[in-house]
Structure formats: structure tokens, C-alpha cells
Amino acid sequence: MSTDRPQRFRWLLHFDLDQFQVSVERLRSPELADVALIVGGNGDPSEPRKVVTCASYEARAHGVRAGMPLRTAHRKLPDAVFIPLDTQAYDAASAEVMDTIRGLGYPVEVWGWDEAYVGIEREGVEREGVDDAAITEIATRMRTAVLGATGLDSSVGISDNKQRAKMATEFAKKPDRLPPRDPAGVSTFLPVQPLPDKVFLLDDRNWIELMGQRPTRDLWSVGPKTAQKLSANDIDTVDDLIATPRDDLISTFGPHQGNWLYVLCRGHGDSTITAEPWEARSHSKSRTFPADLTSVAEKHSAARQLTRELLDQVIDEDRVPFRIAVTVRTSTFYTRTKSRKLAAPTLDIAELTPVVLDLLDRFDADRPVRLLGVRMDLVPLDAQPTVDTDLDLEVT
Numbered sequence: 001m002s003t004d005r006p007q008r009f010r011w012l013l014h015f016d017l018d019q020f021q022v023s024v025e026r027l028r029s030p031e032l033a034d035v036a037l038i039v040g041g042n043g044d045p046s047e048p049r050k051v052v053t054c055a056s057y058e059a060r061a062h063g064v065r066a067g068m069p070l071r072t073a074h075r076k077l078p079d080a081v082f083i084p085l086d087t088q089a090y091d092a093a094s095a096e097v098m099d100t101i102r103g104l105g106y107p108v109e110v111w112g113w114d115e116a117y118v119g120i121e122r123e124g125v126e127r128e129g130v131d132d133a134a135i136t137e138i139a140t141r142m143r144t145a146v147l148g149a150t151g152l153d154s155s156v157g158i159s160d161n162k163q164r165a166k167m168a169t170e171f172a173k174k175p176d177r178l179p180p181r182d183p184a185g186v187s188t189f190l191p192v193q194p195l196p197d198k199v200f201l202l203d204d205r206n207w208i209e210l211m212g213q214r215p216t217r218d219l220w221s222v223g224p225k226t227a228q229k230l231s232a233n234d235i236d237t238v239d240d241l242i243a244t245p246r247d248d249l250i251s252t253f254g255p256h257q258g259n260w261l262y263v264l265c266r267g268h269g270d271s272t273i274t275a276e277p278w279e280a281r282s283h284s285k286s287r288t289f290p291a292d293l294t295s296v297a298e299k300h301s302a303a304r305q306l307t308r309e310l311l312d313q314v315i316d317e318d319r320v321p322f323r324i325a326v327t328v329r330t331s332t333f334y335t336r337t338k339s340r341k342l343a344a345p346t347l348d349i350a351e352l353t354p355v356v357l358d359l360l361d362r363f364d365a366d367r368p369v370r371l372l373g374v375r376m377d378l379v380p381l382d383a384q385p386t387v388d389t390d391l392d393l394e395v396t
Helices: 020-028 070-076 087-102 132-150 162-173 207-211 224-232 238-242 246-253 255-264 296-316 349-361
Strands: 007-017 037-039 081-083 108-110 115-122 154-159 199-201 282-293 319-330 335-341 369-380 393-395
Touching: 007 087, 007 132, 007 162, 020 037, 020 087, 070 081, 087 108, 087 115, 087 132, 087 282, 087 369, 115 132, 132 154, 132 199, 154 162, 162 199, 162 207, 224 246, 224 255, 246 255, 282 296, 282 319, 296 319, 296 349, 296 369, 319 349, 335 349, 335 369, 349 369
Parallel strands: 037 081, 154 199
Antiparallel strands: 007 115, 007 154, 108 115, 282 369, 319 335, 319 369, 335 393
């Protein structure tokens, strides 16, 4: 556990990657650009109890959304391309993004694969003169750095606390949610003119104008049940919530949630960042080939190269693999992963390569291979793994 103590900041950025899993898959398979793409489960929409993890904007236009059963998504959009989850690929892409942000010199608090909070200008120290123009320039530079390093696009919300920064990101993603400009083309609700692409600043100066008439459901952390309960008490908009006495909220929702709603509707929240060091539990490399691999020799050659490249990365981090996994995606998008715990952690390529090749040979040799991936689960050089099984595993 990190020993870093949370620090308060005058500016917080909410960094959010756009349609993350879809974007990673399109980087690996550029021919999937601009098509309706749905990521989830094993990529088979006929499987029960599997849900959509991420849908492209093209699929969202037809009503497909995250959390929807894959079968329902298929009924809505049968011609969409369905892709299985590849968590190792998303781990690796996310790690590269977060490392790029850290490289800009600011503390980062990671909240998942596709989002993080960044603290700018710590409280209690001499002000650095970060004004509206400077903070939006930092946000834009962050987006540009990540796009250049990873090919992944993003949106950034700016505010003085996490909750309001996350709500600002929604305006950055969907500028059509903003009120219309005045006849002169000036947006009085924007502290920064002109507004940078996919960057938005939301603070006390424009909070009421932008959020006052919005439904309470638009407030971060207000779910449908809470919104329904508020509406039952004639509290439908953020302005309605602001006008409700604190004691009334506490009477209806209890002291914890009542006080939180009183604070939240006024645009206040958590201004701390805990910059915990991030270390991936595994690293992986995968490659989508321009032409399917059909021969054993081709598959072995590609697997050897991936193993060598991946091991070089692991060695640089002073860590050692204790488990190997191989992922194969065929020309029909059938995807499976097989893994095995090593007899002992090792950095010896002569010991690792035969394991990779043996796992690869356990797949049907007659299936053309569209994508091949190798993953190494890692421990520090001076540590031993806690995994207690040496069975071969197949992830379906």
C-alpha cells in the first residue's frame, strides 16, 4: 500500500479516454475504423450472461450501451462487429497512457483503465500563476502527448474538485450539451475563450448557469434511485436541490447522504490527489497480422519475436515472469487464451520460449491466426509468486 498522503490541489483535471476498448481494438485493426464495433465477453453475441463493455459511437447511435446484454446489442445491431475482451492489451495500453501523463511532471491518481485525476498547483505552496489560459493549455498538452504516444484520443474536464471535474468532462465530450451562443457568437458561460478541443472548465463562475436547470441525475454519484426519491419530494433540478434546506435533506436521506447532496449540488467536492505508484501485474504484447498466419513455422516465428520483445521490457523493470499466457485470435475472431505457471520464475529466454511454443501448439493448427499475443505475469526479482497452482488454464 502506498504511504503517500493525499494532497490538496487548486486545479484538478479529470482525464478520460474516449471509447477506450474500442479505440485500442481499432489501433490493432485499422480496418475496424468507422464501423459499428462492440466489445464484450468472448465476442460471441449469442452467449448468455455476457454484457457490452464498450460500444463505438456508431453503435451507440443505435442504442447500444455499456452494460447491455450482448444478445440485446445484437438484436439492435446485428451487423455490428463483436470483439472479445482482451484485458492484457487494455492493461498495457492504459499503463502507457498513465506513464505519459506522469511524464509531464504532475501527480496522477488512476481510477481505471481509461480515467485518472491529475493535480495542478498544490495548496499550501507558493502559487505558480496557473490561470484559466494556463490550465487549459496544460490540459491540451496532456491530450496531445497521450495521442502522440499511444494513438488514443481523450477528453479533459477542469475544475477545483474531482466531482465537478468529472462533470466538466461530459461537456468536453459532448459540447452539444452547452447552451447556445449569443448572437455575437460569444459563450458567456465559458471562462476561457476560445474553448480548446475536448477540454472544458467548470467552476463557480459557470456552475449555476450550466447545471442549475439540469436534472439532479446529471450530478456525479446521483443514481436513478436517488433521483427518483428526490423527485418524489419535488426536487427535480439542481436549482431545486440547492434551494432545499440541509436539514430537510438529512431528514429524507440520513446524515451522510443528506450532507453529501447539500455539498454536491453547490459544485463542491474532493480536491485531493493520492499519487500511488502504479505497477502492472503483467505485461503483454500482441500483434495483428496483415495476412493470416497459416503455417506452424510462421506462428512459431511470430511467437518467438513477441517473447523476445516482451522479455526485454520485463528485464528493464527488474522483474521476472512466473506465468506465461498465449492468446490466439483466428480469422473468424474466435479468441482463446491458454496459460501455464512456470516451474520457477526465470528470465532465461531458452526456458521461456519452449513454454510459449508449447502453449501455441495446443491450439488447432488448422485455424488461420489473425492475432497472436504473449503475456507474462510478473513478480519482483527478489519475490516469489503467491499463486498456488501449476495447472494449465484456458480462458474462454
